[in-house]
Amino acid sequence: GAVVSQHPSWVICKSGTSVKIECRSLDFQATTMFWYRQFPKQSLMLMATSNEGSKATYEQGVEKDKFLINHASLTLSTLTVTSAHPEDSSFYICSARDGGGPSYEQYFGPGTRLTVT
Amino acid sequence: KQEVTQIPAALSVPEGENLVLNCSFTDSAIYNLQWFRQDPGKGLTSLLLIQSSQREQTSGRLNASLDKSSGRSTLYIAASQPGDSATYLCTTDKLIFGTGTRLQVFP
Numbered sequence: 001g002a003v004v005s006q007h008p009s010w011v012i013c014k015s016g017t018s019v020k021i022e023c024r025s026l027d028f029q030a031t032t033m034f035w036y037r038q039f040p041k042q043s044l045m046l047m048a049t050s051n052e053g054s055k056a057t058y059e060q061g062v063e064k065d066k067f068l069i070n071h072a073s074l075t076l077s078t079l080t081v082t083s084a085h086p087e088d089s090s091f092y093i094c095s096a097r098d099g100g101g102p103s104y105e106q107y108f109g110p111g112t113r114l115t116v117t
Numbered sequence: 118k119q120e121v122t123q124i125p126a127a128l129s130v131p132e133g134e135n136l137v138l139n140c141s142f143t144d145s146a147i148y149n150l151q152w153f154r155q156d157p158g159k160g161l162t163s164l165l166l167i168q169s170s171q172r173e174q175t176s177g178r179l180n181a182s183l184d185k186s187s188g189r190s191t192l193y194i195a196a197s198q199p200g201d202s203a204t205y206l207c208t209t210d211k212l213i214f215g216t217g218t219r220l221q222v223f224p
Contacts, residue, residue, distance in 0.1 A: 006160075034212060043206065043214045044161075093160055102210035103148040103168060108161035 001099045002028045006109035013084055013116055017067070021079045021112045024095030027081035029074035035067075038091040050077040084116045119144040123207060123215035130222055136194040138218045140207035143188060148210040150190050152181050154203040157219070161206065165192070197222045 003026040013019050023033055031052045036044040048069055049057040056069035066088075068080040077096075081088055093111040097104040120143045130136060140150070149168045153161040165174045165181040167190065173182040178195040193200060197220075204217040 043216045044208075045214075046212045066177075091158075095161075101148075105166045106151060106208075106212075107161060107163060108153070110160040111158075113158070 002026075002096075002105075002107045004094065004096050004107045004109040006094055006110060006112050009110060010113040011115070013114070015085055015116055016083055018080055018082045019080075019084055019114060021092055021114075022098070023077045023079070023093075023109055025075045025096045025098075025107075026097045028096075030098070031074060031100055033071060033077040033094055033096045034075075035069065035079050036093045036095070038093060038111075044079075044093060047079075069116055081114065084114070086116045089116045119131035119209060119211040119213040120207070121207060121213050123205075123218050124185055125218055126216065128221070130220075131146040131156060132198060132222055132224050134197050134222075136197050136220070138192040138194070138205050138220075140190040140192070141188050142190075142207075142209055142211075142213075144209075144211060145185050145188050147185065150181075150183055150207060150209050152179075152190075153206045153208070155206060156203050164205075194220075199224055202206050 005024045007022045033050040035047045038044050047062045050069045050071040052071045058064045071077040095106045095108045122141045124139045151166045152164040167174045167183040183190045193209040199222050202221050204219045206217045208214045
């Protein structure tokens with residue numbers, strides 16, 4: 001199956017700083033990638049849809065100015081958590097479809113654990 | 118808006134049992150349904166993808182069925198093993214996840 005990578009796998013940062021998380025599709029091109037967050041013992045919540053070459057689409061309640069998404073190429077999307085606070089501590093996971101429409105399979109990255117102190 | 122429910126929330130069984138995990142969704146206008154497993158602190162591993170035109174998919178000891186009209190999917194795990202212990206999640210193309218079934222298979 002297709003492979004999606006994330007970097008870093010974990011990061012600790014101080015409150016007020018910004019953190020960038022990378023999501024890469026290694027063996028396929030992804031025009032659309034998705035960013036999720038997962039709190040302990042909870043399910044995944046979709047944050048935003050990242051579209052190559054255009055603005056991301058954010059889910060209701062997700063602050064677009066706080067979670068900056070850039071999808072500059074067909075294999076890379078980045079999520080930047082700006083002015084991070086302890087409540088932003090979570091497990092962030094990206095995914096990508098190996099095709100251009102909703103009928104295609106989703107492949108997930110291994111996740112990034114963010115801890116804000 | 119799509120809602121996804123998974124039953125049971127948790128399951129603890131001895132090795133060798135055949136298992137049934139259930140997933141229900143409210144919006145039947147779907148393209149597909151996908152089952153994943155998630156190990157603690159890890160990402161999601163895709164298990165099976167069922168297109169809306171299909172009724173089931175099989176991979177090894179896993180079989181997933183889809184009844185689109187009733188908004189249900191079932192994941193069958195045959196002859197369970199301790200290595201099957203994980204959280205199992207389902208989602209449709211609408212990208213809404215259920216809360217998962219936490220499975221523990223003990224020797």
